[in-house]
Amino acid sequence: MVNVALLSKWHVHADDYARQANQNKHLQIKLVWDENAERGKEWAKKLAVPFEQDLMKVLTNPEIDAVIIDSPTNLHKEIIILAAENKKHIFTEKVLAFTVEDCNEIYETVEKNKVKLMVSLPRLTENYYLYAEQVLDEGLLGKLTYIRCRLAHNGAVAFEGNPNGWLPKHFFNKEECGGGAFIDLGAHPIYLTNRLAGTVDAVTARLQKRFGYEVDDNSVAIIEYENGVLGTIETGFLSGGSPFQLELYGTDGTLLIEDSKIRIKSKRLNEGWNIPEALPEGLPIPMEQWVNSIIEGTEPTITETDAQGLTLINQAALISHKLGRRVEIAELMS
Template identity: 80%
Template sequence: MINVALLSKWHVHADDYARQANANKHLQIKVVWDENIERGIEWAQKLAVPFEQDLMKVLTDPEIDAVIVDTPTNLHKEIIMLAAANRKHIFTEKVLAFTVGECEEIYGAAEKNNVRLMVSLPRLTENYYLYAQQVLDGGLLGKLTTVRCRLAHNGAVPTEGNPNGWLPKHFFNKEECGGGALIDLGAHPIYLTNRLGGPVRAVSARLQQQAGFDVDDNAALIVEYENGALGIIETGFLSGGSPFQLELYGTEGTLLIEDSKIRIKSKKLNEGWHTPETLPDQLPLPMEQWVNSIIGEKVPTITETDVQGLTLINQAALRSYVQGRRVETTEIINIINRKKIGG
């Protein structure tokens, strides 16, 4: 049995991860810590486990094998590095950190201490993504020219009961989040598009603040991939009824995914649009992959490359928006290298 500590209920998915942990026969929630004491006590009571106010007591407890981190994003690096130093396996909400350099430090600490680190990128396990990858790898679209991915909701649209919308107020705290719609909800289109597009050459970004928050609530990126393809990524907190969309365009075909509706047209298939009769089996969710990597040494399908690539796009996008220009990813890599030399 893997004894787990829950570290913070700050993120909206914290309850989901607690449910997944309770449903996994290899995991047992033993304790809750939260930077917000009142919230932590309430959550611990709901889960019928103790609350511990002292983080280091949790991390130095020899009975605790692993942690699930749902703290504010700006606390990720400090807390995850401490967990790794105390040889606790780590499951965490995306994004891992604000910069690629910080991600490298975290992975270095995990490797040094021989702990398993998993970042939750769940859409890489979905059957529609696996089908898209299968279609692309099978050459049905020819040479990939464009990937467009959109995921948006109305979480910041005011309602009668809540002038900020249904998202928690702290999701608009720039210091804690490091951004708004792009760094949170936009993570999913980013890591999906990265997987399909490959290594990134450059990013151009627009991060809008239509609702008056300190962070972006509507965002669009153009990503240039090294293979010549373009990625178009759209996200936001101000879209009522917006479907999830993933579109792949190539020299010999097109794949359109809108929520559960999937259509493909290809020169290598019969004329017209086709709906696939079957889809690939969904992969285990990130938490299950994490557990399997701990107990069975199974290599997860969600990789450090996926996690680093997500932060790379966010870091380049912010730089692009602030400076009003196209940013090549080599600029970010050069910053890391200069710091390594300087350090």
């Protein structure tokens, strides 16, 4: 049994991860810590486990084997490094950290202390993504030229009694979040597009503050990949009824995914649009992959490259927006 401490209920997915942990036969939630003691005590009571206000007491507790981190993003680096130095395995909400340099420091500490780190990038395990990967591997689109991926919702649109929409107010705190829609919801289009297109060469981004928040609420980025593929990533907190869309265009065909609707047109298939008869089986969710890596030593399909690439584009996008120009990745590495 892997004994787990939950570190913060700041993120909106914290309850989801607690539920996943409770449903996993190899995990047992033992403790809750939160930088907001009142919130943490309430959560601990709900989960029927003790609350510990001192983070270091949690991380030095010999009964705790692993931690699940849903803290403000600006605390990720500090907490993850402390957890790794105390030999705790780590599951964390995205993004891993704000800069590639910080990510490198985290992974060096994780490797040195021989613990398992998983960043939750769940859409890499979904059947529609695996189908898109399969279509590319089989050459059904010919030479890939362009990817468009959009994920947006109306979480920042005010409604009666909720001037900031249904997202928690702290999701608009620039210091804690490091950004708004692009770094949070936009993470999913970023890591999907990165995985499908490869190594990033340059980023041009507009991170708009349409409703006057501290952080962006309506954003788009053009990603140039080393292999010549162009990617467009769209996200925002201002779109009512916006479907998830993943579109791949190539010299020999097109793949369109909109929520659960999938269709493909290819020179190698029947004329016109085709609907796939079956999709690949989805992979284990990130939580399961993490546990399996701890217990069985299996290699997760979600990798350091995925997590680093997510931070890389976010870091470049912030610079691009601030300077009002295209940013080459080489600039960040110099």
